[in-house]
Amino acid sequence: MDAEDRLLLIVEDDDSFARTLIRSFERRGYRVLRAAHLAEVQAHLAEHRPGFAVVDxxxxxxxxxxxxVQALHAHDESMVIVVLTGYASIATAVEAIKLGARHYLAKPANTDDIEAAFDKAEGDVEVELTERTTSIKTLEWERIHETLAETGFNISETARRLGMHRRTLARKLEKQRVK
Structure with missing residues (x-):
């Protein structure tokens, strides 16, 4: 692989998570670019041709x-794109693959998981089919985090949208810190 083949674009708006991924991939020999939104992705694509992308x-x-994902795939159909999300759903997984992603991983995922996904070109018929129930606590936390993100991490507005007292939400957030 030449240097441009080892060029990775990380599309992630969480600064601390992005820094962690960048350091980890650089230690593995990748050159890394970072974008936090679509306009930055397009700006990078005007100057570079990454071989890999990790997209939140x-x-x-x-x-x-x-x-x-759509913009990256349109720019280079051979680019290996992995979608990473804390809001995993069947619908978004299907759309990501249709738009050109090679793989779709639910957070938390580490560099090993992502790099393994880069190498998966085909589906796996041996994958274990499991019935996984989601706990009420997990569903509640996912809904709280999703609403927090929608409100720009405004606690008062999040509590209002969720129909709970602000102090109740603050206590829940203290128990499980938001990154």
Missing amino acids: LKLAGGDSGLAC
Whole structure:
């Protein structure tokens, strides 16, 4: 692989998570670019031709990771795109793959998981089919986090939208810190 083949674009709006991914991939020999929204993706594509991309599904400012996947795939159909999300659903997984992503991973995923996904070119008929029930606590936390992201992490507005007292929400957030 030449240097341009090892060029990775990380599309992630969470600064600390992006920094962690960047450091980890750089240690593995990748050159890494970072974008936090679609306009930055397009700016990078005007100057570079990354061979790999890791795209967060839900970006701040209303940008969709799916729009980024579409732009990346349109720029270079051979680019290996992995979608990473904390809001996993069958519908978004299907759309991501239709738009050109090679793989779709639910957070938390680490560099090993992502790099393994880069190498998966085909589906796996041996994958274990499991019935996984989601706990009420997990569903509640996912809904709280989704609403927090929608409100720009405004606690008062999140509590109002969820129909709970602000102090109740604050206590829940203290128990499970938001990154």
